[in-house]
Amino acid sequence: MAKVKNVEAFCSFCNGVRKMELTGEVASDENKRWAKCKKCKQTMIINIAEDVVSQKVSLEGIENGNCTTYSPVKSYSVGETIFHENWNDFGKVVAKEVLSNGQKSISVEFQNSGNKKLIESYIKPIDQEEQSEVI
């Protein structure tokens, strides 16, 4: 069996999909592993069958399907394919999260740009008159 050392999985400490290093097995459950988040450095038990994001998100041919043109005011679901006009790039939503300020964001795997975080359901702050474009 090939030893996978690094995976991408959802970190419940920093609330997002992160690169993690597998540090050990859990004797009682073959699907569970000790993993250390490379961002927040916390060690936790993850379920490799459920929590790990597939290393190869299939992005092949998504440009030929129905892609939603990205706009920060829209909201998206995991698995949805989007087109980012400014970057001329197609991607697939792989995760969603809520930032500390309450703003929602999506994590998107793009064909050219790789993994990017984008704002969704953007609500304009009402106390600021002129706000430059967010994305």
Ligand SMILES: [Zn+2]
């Ligand atoms: Zn983390």
